[in-house]
Amino acid sequence: MKTLKSKSGLLSLFAIAFSIVILQSCSDEALKPSKSGLTPLNGQKYELPDYDVDAPPACKEVCLVAGQNMLAGNVEVAYSEGNLYVTYNVYQEGVYLKEIHLDLFNSIEEFDEAKKLNGGGPSPGKFAFKKKWDDNAMVSSYTAVIPESYVDTYGDCFFVAAHAALSNGETAWGGLCDETDKGVTLDAAKQFPGANWAVYFEFCLDECEDPTIDFTYAWEDLLDFANDADYNDLVIRSDIMKTDAELKITFFAAARGASLDHSFRFMIPAEGVVSIMNAADVQMVGDQYMVTVFENTTLAIPGTPFANTVPADGCYAGANGMVTISIDEDFSFDPANPYNPFLRVYNWGIDTPDVFYDLYIYELPGNNHPGNSWIATDGKEYPNGILIPFDWRWPSEGSNIMLAYEDFTSITDGWNPNWSDNLSDILFTFDRDACGL
Template sequence: MKIQPLQHRLSWLFSAIALMLTIQSCSDKENIASPRTSTQSSTQDIVVPPACQSVCLVAGQHNQVGTVDVALDGGDVLVTYNVTKTGITLKEIHLDVFTSLQELKDAKKLSNGGPAPGKFTYKQTFNPGITSYTVRIPAAQVPDINCFFIASHAALSNGETAWGGVCDNTSKGVSLENANQFPGNNWAVYFEFCKSRCSQAIDFTYAWEDINNVGPFQNDRDYNDLVVQSDIVKTPSQLIINFLVTARGAAYDHKFRFRIPKLGITSISGAASYTSDATYYYVTVFESTKTALLGSGPERFANTVSGEPCVPYATAQVTLNINGDFSYNPSEPYEPYISVYTSGPATGTPSYDLYVWEVSNRDTYTVGGKEYPNGILISDDWKWPLEYMSINEPYPSFTSITDGFTYGWFNSPAPGYESKTFGPEDCL
């Protein structure tokens, strides 16, 4: 399986957003690392890296009781069961990794009747029950390919069985309809994991000036009214998009959204909401950028004013389940846009929408007789201008549409541009 490569490695970026500390002990017999509890001793304290992928832990086919999270630690794969449903604990876990169903059949772990969790390679029992447990799969036992499958089973304290898989919200709980199903008369599921999901890179930065060309006010061309960054992971069955709202220097509130053709998309999860017409899905990622990233200064700007404390980035992950009809353009995988609310919170009908000019070829404004894009695309990580700092100060190659608009302008910053910009490292 081939996955679209990410462009630049920034191993520290997502680690700066969140670190989950889990205290673990080792069981050599089972090749499992487990968290310290009141009845277990500990041989070492380790830090579990942030999850690269999270799927639902579903009991009884429709009841989500928690998550199964996957991370990389060097070459080791860490799989963490997290039970979040009140009153339920883990009594047993069974887990295995494989590259094909035939591999499980050959190992007598799968028959026509379904999987045999008791024969899985990694297993543990708990008395008393616990709510979180991490399985460490040593690098030597991890398939030597990018993408492989994980089967994660749990026996719960309420007597139910649970499996980890991709789920979708429905009016009757959650559905595993789009999860990978084991064969046989059962509802057991598994999921695909790709190591490149942990590459922790930024594929795109989008930045806006949020005043359209109709209103009485003018943009100051600092392109920090809203800054959103994303990385994309594509597998044969999913398009996974991680979003970060990194800066907000606007008086107006917005919704951050994207538009994507419907063809080949079978379901959407992780979005705040979405609508559709005959051709497109319109996916809302952040319902209110002001709520998602609210600064502490007098103007409540976030990560745009020199000397003000860093505001932690707002994050979201949207997963599109896809089939063979889906058409993927790695340079423009979707059309990002913001819905702008000029007179209050981001509720109801917006005043207007602003797309990214390089992607959608629309939405511009005029300053000094020259036309500029409202939304711009940077195909990389980016340090955005400080508040009220024209983008031409740190990036002199940036030109108006009237003057031809120089693509790749962000690759030629001015000497000393760091003092005129804000970037991820300023939050470390």
């Protein structure tokens, strides 16, 4: 369970301090607890101990890449009661951790001033935390605990430099990566300066909080009166976190009540975007990027035939997606309209990708035109894609949205943007709470 910082963190610090007193060596570089607990000082290096750590669930995972394009494992990060838990996992058969070096920093300039960079890139031997193993140790997983007293000096968001030397002679770094035909490619936006390929990654303490749903999107996917107006053909929830370095967008495909195949995508202006990672696909379209999150929603949340819209069918897991966009000072951010999501609908199935139409959210700027609306049998016009500014209970399969939300109006009658504030009859909605959605 994700846990926020609390006063009980002090107890954890003393517990960790006690374990280090018992288990670690007494070398000059070893981290020794002071009267106030573990309090590393800038410029010092500390030998991490041989402790067994019951780390909390990870709330961030990046790749552990060796030789620039070989996926050797992953690096998981968790945060609980003030302490940061960084776990190295190597899952290549016969390959083990020989040495790790770990540090936090707020800027490249800061890292350079601390003499932790040279002309060829970072100097892992100068990082604050390190650990070495004998040849026969065969360690494939290790959790380093960075105490609250050290973490607190870097604020709510910081960069993590996670280096490893492996038993096969390769050097590995933790960072965002994408799979390619030639292995993996690392996030070039967070490569250390100099003649090297070493990378780092950003972590924010808020990443370990339960996400706040910033937007929910829902669609009717047909273009004519055949729509049943239940607005559950696809339901996507989204959470956004922006820092100076990144725009982190999480998506959750919660429900799918459609017979057609879909692809869920979004458009974002290219200016100020340095790189886009973890997307299914990225293409340049004019002066914008078209980012694919779920290439095929039928495969992402399969059902029989629907998912999380028919109560009798039970519950389906849904699908998670996260896109990380590295940005610079030229990036323009509007929290009310951070990107433009849309549904690509395939008329005759996913095997005919040239036959499709795109449905944007009607209420977002530039989208309120007939190409994003449909006409009912009574001649009234309705939006295909709708925006709900919070989490919501979507209608069950075949239930007209106006049965559950009586303030929902047609475009013809004058669109009411606040219709979702009034859930007038919960019986016509899917019990997503019972499914833990």
